[in-house]
Amino acid sequence: MTMPERPPSSEDMAEIMPLSPARQALLQARGHVGLLVGLFVLLVVMVSAIFAPIVAPHDPYVQEIATKLSPPVWQEGGDWAHILGTDGLGRDILSRLIYGARVTLIAGVGAAIISGIIGTIIGMCGGYFGGRVDDFVVFLINVKLAMPGILIALSLVSIFGGSLVTITLILGLLFWDRFAVVARTTTQQLSKRDFITAAEVAGASSRWILMREMLPNLMNQIIVVASLEMALAILVEATLSFLGLGIQPPTPSWGLMISEGRTLMFAKPYLIMIPGIAIFALVVAINLIGDGLRDITSPEGKG
């Protein structure tokens, strides 16, 4: 694959072909291998999560002790009835993986949306109003960064209990800082632009300017941060569940599956390999999407 020295900027593209920005982005997306691979993997996981009852070959909760610990189909003694094998309680691993994708995606998307809303509002206020408000916003971000996130999440889960809702809320309240940082700097830059001054002169309220003028222009950056935060939230959810302070059994969660397989991992390594690969592949895919979107929306910010 040959790459140009620098991805073509929007000005270059406009000279070559007078297309709308959306068409340009689409054309660039089509040539971006990482983005396409990421989107494909995410799509597969999302479709199987949504249609889990149709896609999954077995009930993820049903224990068949007779066929417990049967290996995946490519290993000796494997059976097509359980393509990825069964766990220590005789539950079908593929089905648990598919239902577990629901937990993973809900926690990841939910946390990214909640933290995105909190962080964007905080950051926009700091960037737009400046002065004391901005000092306070920077202070808030510093306070947030100084707190050990994983330990706070663990403590809160141990007090509130590990349901999917509480975990998503806790993760959402923990990861807003990067949204705030990005929204703040971008808003600062936009504040000096003519269209904002024009809106101010026209007498628009601060709220109108922030929601109708600023926010649409921030969206590109926010979506990039959201994809990276979603990947992070998925990793933290898996970590919490692995440590026993996340999703509680028997609910299938990928982190929990690794934790359950740990005692048998030396004899049956596939018990930890399969869910681990699932987490790894999904997080790589989401990060590739985030990086790809950043390359397309702001070619200068690559790296």
Add this chain to the structure above:
Amino acid sequence: MGSYVLKRMIVAFAVAVAVSIISFALLRMSGDLATILAGDGATAEDVAAIAHAHGLDRPFAVQYVDWLVNVLKGDLGKSLFTAEPTMDMILAAAPVTFQLSLYSLILALVVSVPLGVAAAANPNSWIDRFSLFVAVSGKAIPSFWLALLMIYWLGVQWRLLPISGAGSWKNLVMPVVVMAVSVMPQLMRLTRSGMLDTLESQYIRMAWAKGLAPRTVFFKHALRNAILPVVSVSAISLGFMLGGSVVVETIFAINGIGALAYKSIIRIDFPVVQAILFFLSFIYILLTLAADLINMWLDPRIRVK
């Protein structure tokens, strides 16, 4: 310059106070500690007695001020389970975790800074692609899973390293690698983008025009500027690893801060959890303050401002 340092220290102090209030509030407001402590089947009187015994029935502000006064006197409270002063427990556990995090940071820097510089010096070369590959996979691999994979192959299949405990340097290899991998991608991408930006600047073109050797241009002129954000992020990474040590320490059975925090969280030993949260935030604040001062020393422009 003096006023900058002073201002920076006042902010650091304010952040420390705010963090202590929030971590205190999170543990108190999050429902009924007394009910959880009393356990199942406790009567309302039991709960009230326990709340009273731990001072949980007093107003929040009173509890906080009381705690803060004790902290300033050097008393971080006692464990609910062992009655040991939490300060002693933390000081006993801290050295192992510090050692682990410091080694991990050194390993991460030794790998990521040269790789980042090499990637920036040869954009789109195989080494650039390789560094991108390392960054993407390092960022996506769950630490606990990497730890289990290493235990499976290095510890059990090939019998190269011990799988738990402490004592020999061999015990440190796997935990240090796992923690280093968690911070490496960011350090490497940051070195790379910092170097790329710096290499395009006027003064580097000037250095090339003067006919300086590539080595002098890269290391003496460019790296010094490119490294500034890496210093800040190193401090942040170190703070992150101290808190994130909970994963590695529980898997490899290391008795550090992370393991202590985990044990205390599981049994809701809230004075200990509280003290650890405050202690780690405090260390983080000190680390970032130190990083700012180092940057000031590296970059005279900040001093002039």
